[in-house]
Amino acid sequence: MTQWFPLINDLTQEEIHLELEEAKGLVAEAVTKSEEAKTAGETAETAATQAKADSQNAVIKANQAFDLADSAIVKIGNPFIIKKWEQGSIESNGENVDSDSNLRSEYISVKSGEQYIAQFPDGEEALTAHYHFYGEVTPSDYTDFVPQVKQFSEWYATGHYPTYSSIIPDLNARNFESMNINETPYLNSYTGQGDLLVVYRILLGGNPAPKVIHWLGRKDVSDNAVFILSNGVWSQIGMVTEGGTSIIHEWVLTEQQREGITSGNIHIAFFAIKQGSWAGNYLESTTPFTLNPQDSMKGELEQLSTETSSEAVTVPTTATKIRVRIPTESLPHEFLGNVYLSTERKDYSQAVYSAILHQNNLINLRVAEDGIINQINISTEGILIAGNKVHITGQTTIDNAVISTAMIADAAITNAKIATLDAGKINTGTLAAERIAAGTITSDKLTISNGFITNAMIANATILNAKIGSVDAGKITTGTLEAARIGAGSITADKLATNAIQVGLDGWTNSIRISPTEINWYDGTTLQGKIQADGLYIYNGSAHIGTFAGSYAVESTSIRGISMHLSGSGSFISFGYRTGTTGTFSTVLVLDPQAKVRSQAGFHLGTDLCTNGFNFRTSGNRILKMTDLTLTVSGSSTGPFPAWGGDNGRARIAYGTDHLYLVSNNVFCTVTAVTSRISELITRVNQLITRLNNGWMITSTTYYSNTGLTAMPTSITVP
Secondary structure (H helix, E strand, O other): OOOEEEOOOHHHHHHHHHHHHHHHHHHHHHHHHHHHHHHOHHHHHHHHHHHHHHHHHHHHHHHHHHHHHHHHHHHHOOOEOOOOEEEOEEOOOOOEEOOOOEEEEOOEEOOOOOEEEEEOOOOOOEOOEEEEEEEEOOOOOOOOEOOOEEEEEEEEEOOOOOOOHHHHHHHHOOOOOOOOOOEOOOOEEEEOOEEEEEEEEEEOOOOOOOOEEEEEEEEEOEOEEEEEEEOOEEEEEEEEOOOOOOEEEEEEOOHHHHHOOOOOEEEEEEEEOOOOOOEEEEEOOOOOEEEOOHHHHOOOEEEEEEEEEOOOEEOOOOOOEEEEEEEOOOOOOOOOOEEEEOOOOOOOOOOOEEEEEEEOOEEEEEEEEOOEEEEEEEEOOEEEEEOOOOOOOOOOOOOOOOOOOOOOOOOOOOOOOOOOOOHHHOOOOOOOHHHOOOOOOOHHHOOOOOOOOOOOOOOOOOOOOOOOOOOOHHHOOOOOOOHHHOOOOOOOHHHOOOOOEEEEEOOOOEEEEEOOOOEEEEEOOEEEEEEEOOEEEEEEOOEEEEEEEEEEOOOOOOOEEEEEEEOOOOOOEEEEEOOOOOOOOEEEEEEEOOOOOOOOOEEEEOOOOOOOOOOEEOOOOOEEEEEEEEEEEOOEEEEEEEEEEOOOOOEEEEEOOOOEEEEEOOEEEEHHHHHHHHHHHHHHHHHHHHHHHOOOEOOOOOEOOOOOOOOOOOOOOOO
8 A cells, every 4th residue: 555654753763763762672581581481480570470461561652752753744744634645445335446537545533522624735725524523332232232033944965056146046035024934943953954044034123233242153065155135135145164062253344234024024044065074063052143242343343424525624522533525536645635624625735745655566765845746766676866956966976877858068988888879979080981881881882873783792782673584492581472463273282281370469468260170269378169160169278168050850861951069068049138238137038957057957038938829749740829809798709819729729728817718629618617507416416315315205195395496507608
């Protein structure tokens, strides 16, 4: 992180040095006595006690030295409070978020009633800042709260969910908040048949969602992944991997997770994938959870309020810390704004200011006064000395110097080593012939009009419009030959080596490579696919995903067509679309033979299936149609309704708004009417059986009375 430290005067430095040296001596003495304590035998306890006391004194002295340093900075530096900016933003709830257009500060200690204002050093331009005020969490009755807990559990065949996270989609699909969960927790929930899911409902009793959750327990042989439900979505918050003894597991909820718990209960799921004899967990008690434990909440800060202003702000009564956010595109070490302990903007630019910037790869020393900055910058790229006036005394040696635009008055330079000399600057004297090296005047420097040269040996010559009868191709060893000079069809595949033709996309890192038998394309060094004579092959590196190629039917090799095959390394084939040129694709059809995308293997639809009047056929080539059916009831038409039927349409099943219709030989009725007639028939048969059970006659002259029943209809009508 970038940090600027204002320098302190020599007197303060000396005081700090003495304090630190004294602290260093006490620490060294404490270390010596600690070593003696290890081997002193009977005096070990006494030496250790003394060493502890000396260590404590050393810490006190060191803290005093640091306090003195801080006070010295305040005495001589400008009264700004932010010593380190970092790139990023602060959300309205006080949490950090990534941002390239904001700078934020660390936590800064403040006092109630103090006033601060953000400004640039000259104080002329207003600077808007966002202030976040914090105070320590106040203990309440909601600390160390042990809630009542209910449990739900179920087990799955081992391997049904290959990873811990693969259960999340199914958890999200179930409404646990409205589910009836009222089982008392088991001290040992386990199964030996497969994987185990245990969901605990933690009753908050009217309290808000906690910041910290403690759970006292351990695993049963297999590890447990822990998930929490918030905003209707499950997410993993931890793992339980300890199996020896019960320990306290702590999970801290984010502000977003807490805001998403609105049902008055917390739902936490433990999912164990069987890794031995058992899958499950152990609880120390039936109330294993503690919410907002006192030890975890001690000293924790919570945001009290926020304020945005370009003027002075006042620290609230209970606030002890402040953080500041500034909207700016500047980098931390470039930004000159700060927050000052003041009620109004002031001009600090005229003050003498000195500072040291120390990073892991950079040291910068600077002194500024009246807008003039003199500095020395040391980094891995070099050393910069910048100043209005630079005065170097004493003998100076510069190795391999490059001096640009030097102003040297009447210099006497002996035996100068000059890398290059502009000949245009030689405007006096003569150049002796013996100073010209043999072979250094080349033909490109000569012009020969109508010259005749026999058996010329011309090195690196530039010959314009040469009339040459023939050229031996073996003599062409450099340069390039234009494509227009290559005869059509003169380069054949047998003249090409593998990867001889490469269409470069950023060189070799992204390229299409062409050989006589195939075309390969890469993403970096990873093979993505290839085209061969028999089809298109899709890869992920060395893994063959699938093939799109011409093929033949299993029934006969003479039946040819186009096939799309999924290899063993491929997981699915999908078809999808999106409405625009960007955004997420919507999947409409997925072939998932290994159940890696969906919970079951097979074809999965992601949209409606429209048959458009075409038929479904059985393995025996029998036709099943899906049609629209309009019915006439009491002279009025009703429908149309969707219906399944045979090829001639005389037998169908139609799905009406309220009734299921059965069509047989073009005569229809409702299932409701059929069941009504069957119910009436059963009633009458039961009455007849009752009468028969009384006997045909009561006496020789008294007969059983008429039943009073009317004749049943012989047809079934639509209600």
